[in-house]
Amino acid sequence: MANKRQLFAIAALFAALAFVPLFVTDSYIRHLFIIAFVYAVIASNWNLSLGHCGVFNFGHLTFFGIGVYTAAIASKTFGINPWIAMLLGGGTAALSALLLAAPVARLKGIYVVLVTFAFSQLALQLVLSQSQITGGAEGMVRLPFLQLGSYSFLKDFKFGYYYVGLLLLALSCLFLAFLSNSSFGKSLKAVRDAEDYAAARGISVARQRILALTLSAIFTGIAGGFYAIYLRVASPEVFGFGTLSLALSMVLIGGVNTVFGPVLAALVLTFATEAMAGLQGFEDARFIVIAVAMILVLRLAPEGLVDLLGKLRLPVRPART
Amino acid sequence: MDALLATLVSGLVLGSLYALMSSGLSLVWTTLGVFNFSHGALMMVGAFVAWTVSEILGLGPVTGILSGTLAAGLIGIIIERLLVRPFYSNRNMLLITAMTTLAAMVILERGAQMIWGARLKQLPRLIPGEVQILGTTISAHEALLIVLAPLILVALWRFTVMTNRGRSLRAVGQNQDSAALLGIDVPVAFALAFGISAALAGLTGALLGSIRFITPTMGSEPLTKAMIVVIFGGLGNLGATAGAAYLIGFIEAFLIFGLGLYWTPFVLFLLMILVLLFRPNGVFGGK
Structure with a gap:
């Protein structure tokens, strides 16, 4: 996958990010970084199913939302330690992905889009209707916060949360880089680019799709758990179109078929949208701006899209022996 | 017995609504091979324009409904021109147009939020009063929906089967190149x-x-239901789509009656997964 120079640039980026809190003491800027890390995890993991495996998955945010509500319910209702509650979010998200993947793996084309999209809508309906458990439309508030020994993460202007978020992103990137370099990752691309040939070479197309969806949900769910514990709020908005279109635009604009393109796009776009949210009367308009940007990328920069849709052939590398 | 009849009537109302929604989705799908995610948002635009013309401009509900219909139609044509047409020749048109129409939905919804605000609005009923159907009392307006839906569906069906314009839509849907060779203006048909x-x-x-x-x-809720309808019925056949719409309407009404409002969407989704496991092209789906 990535050549040496690229790897070096990424290592440098993470090193730079690790030093940011030493220079940036403003709690709001740190907050934006944390939110950007969460979006980066969402977008880059979404890319695993959408970009690498070519599954037209429109329900990725559902995995995130399930992580959010798992952590919220586990920590608040059942009093489970928030650290563990966060990780539980990854588990339930992966389970739900497995559940969704079973029918999706056999479907083709538009039906994949329809089923994954309807899945997210119905998860939202479930959250809204079970208000005695989930808090309904108001959501859940005042969730427990993170503690390490006697150190409360509420202290020091989000210093601790910043590093938890960065660690989460780094682990997720390592996980994705490892996957995309492994023979499994290559088989995903084979399934995407030449389904029949892949099947003829003994790759089970349905199984690889199920695995890709399930694996893409793990870190997304944990990120959801972290998001809930960090903001101390779980709200049904996470299933909404605002989050969906924002994350989708990160995947598209970031350039797909890479692990790190969406990560970079997430960092840039989070700051861009937050900057717009600060402008008077732009609370709704910023989503319009993002939607228009997404359309423009699709129209004017089809190169990026070609990656996503699997037209681009990777440079042929000799097979490892 | 009364409860059963009441459920049947409520299923009929839901089915009519879903039939109107999903037949439009199905028409675009059969002609262009595009799944229009902004279909629900176009419905919302129709309602807001109708409300503005009828209540703010005071031109009455009939003018309002006509303007709403017209406005949504115009925006639909604009969406086709700007967000769908540029991608016709693309191999991955299906996925790209799913994304662009999703973006159109965001633009329309947020735009409506900015123009009309969040305050709840409602149109007056077209026909006041109530009607008795099968021993159940419903508003005359809902009865109108029940009557109007099959009429519109039949008109749509007759249009696509009997008129040259309508036939040209089906021709384009079946084979663009041959249709063009026969002198059909494909972009106009789209x-x-x-x-x-x-x-x-x-x-x-x-x-x-x-x-x-x-x-x-x-x-967004009717759009989700319309999706379930087209998954059940299979996209691509007006009759199957309409049949599935009424079927889902009845199933939903009986589920609400039996299980309550909360669990109904969940059970519908489970049902949909089962259908897809055994009939990936829908219950009535052919190809």
Whole structure:
């Protein structure tokens, strides 16, 4: 996958990010970084199913939302330690992905889009209707916060949360880089680019799709758990179109078929949208701006899209022996 | 027995609504091979325009509903021109247009939020009073929906089967190149299909605006249901889609009666997964 120079640039980026809190003491800027890390995890993991495996998955945010509500319910209702509650979010998200993947793996084309999209809508309906458990439309508030020994993460202007978020992103990137370099990752691309040939070479197309969806949900769910514990709020908005279109635009604009393109796009776009949210009367308009940007990328920069849709052939590398 | 009849009637109302929504989706799908995610938002636009013309400009509900239908149709044609047409020749048109129409939905919903605000609105009923059907009392407006839906569906069916324009839509849907060779203007056919479909959505929204509240996101629930309908019925055949719409309407009404409002969407989804496991092309789906 990535050549040496690229790897070096990424290592440098993470090193730079690790030093940011030493220079940036403003709690709001740190907050934006944390939110950007969460979006980066969402977008880059979404890319695993959408970009690498070519599954037209429109329900990725559902995995995130399930992580959010798992952590919220586990920590608040059942009093489970928030650290563990966060990780539980990854588990339930992966389970739900497995559940969704079973029918999706056999479907083709538009039906994949329809089923994954309807899945997210119905998860939202479930959250809204079970208000005695989930808090309904108001959501859940005042969730427990993170503690390490006697150190409360509420202290020091989000210093601790910043590093938890960065660690989460780094682990997720390592996980994705490892996957995309492994023979499994290559088989995903084979399934995407030449389904029949892949099947003829003994790759089970349905199984690889199920695995890709399930694996893409793990870190997304944990990120959801972290998001809930960090903001101390779980709200049904996470299933909404605002989050969906924002994350989708990160995947598209970031350039797909890479692990790190969406990560970079997430960092840039989070700051861009937050900057717009600060402008008077732009609370709704910023989503319009993002939607228009997404359309423009699709129209004017089809190169990026070609990656996503699997037209681009990777440079042929000799097979490892 | 009364409860059973009441459930049947409520299923009929839901089925009519879903039939109007999903037939538009199906028309665009068969003609262009595009799944229009902004269909629900177009419905919402129809409702808001109808409300503005009828209540703010005071021109009455009939003018309102007509303007809502027209406005949605026009926006549909614009969406086709700007967000769908540039991608016709693309190999991955299916996925790209799913994304662009999703973006159109965001633009329309947020735009409506900015123009009309979040305050709940409702249209007056087109026909006041109540009607007795099968021993159940429903509002005359809902009865109108029950009567109007099959009429519109039959008109749509006759249009696609009996008229040259309608036949040209089906020809384009089946084979673009041959249709073009026979002198059919393919882009016009595409714009027409999108416009009719969007106008149908706008009409549905304007009619629904007297039964439910008009909000920027009012279209997303009917769109989800229309998706379930097309998954059951299979996209691509008006008759199968309409049949599935009424079937889902009845199933939903009986589920609400038996299980309550909360679990109904969940059970519908499970049902949908089962259908897809055994019949990936829908219950009535052929190819």
